[in-house]
Each structure stands twice: as structure tokens, then as C-alpha cells.
Amino acid sequence: MTTTDYIITQATILSAGSLTHDLDLNGFIQMIERAHSMGPPLYPTLYRDVSAHMKMIEAMARKLRDFQDEYKRYAESIMVKEKNGYRVGMDLAKDPDKAFLRDPKVDDPEDNTFQP
DSSP states (O other), X not given: OOHHHHHHHHHHHHHHHHHHTTOOHHHHHHHHHHHHHHHHXXXXXXXXXXXXXXXXXXXXXXXXXXXXXXXXXXXXXXXXXXXXXXXXXXXXXXXXXXXXXEOXXXXXXXXXXXXX
């Protein structure tokens, strides 16, 4: 993996976290659970046709909820670091092959390279 690939992968993961962090996944999962309990007696043919896909979506939602929790922990840790004077992030505007993780009190502000 190149540094650029690493940065793009990291940015994609963080974007996914940003896009999904405020979804009500507990409510979504509860709706699916209700469909599992009410679907067979009320709509047996429809439930039979869609239940396998609903179960897959439910499994993804449960995993996404875990991802959501991890993203929230990450976001909280970033806020603490920035409060303490550390700057954490990526500088893709200048050069996609460079990112920064530095203490501005110690590091050279012009040296924003990142080596994973």
C-alpha cells in the first residue's frame, strides 16, 4: 500500500463515520425486529420473499452500530487532542501524498509528512 492509498483509505473510513454517526440504528433495528415478529402471521408470502434480505440488512446495521460507537470514541479523542494543542488530520489540499500528525509546539510547521 502506498502512502496515497493509506490516506485515501483513512479518509474513506472517516467519511463513512461522519456520514453514519447520527443514524438511529437502535430504532432501525427495532423496526426490523418488529417486522420479523409481525411479518410471518400478517404477510407470510411477502415476509418469505424479503426476510433473507432483511436479516442481512439487520446484520449490517448491528455492525454499523459498533462502527458508530468506535467513530464516536475516535471523534471524542480528536477533540481532546486539539484542545491540548495537538493538530490531527490530513492536509490533502496541498499534497495528497502528505498528511500531518504533529505537536505544533515542537514540530517544524513546514514538515507535515506522515509515515504510517
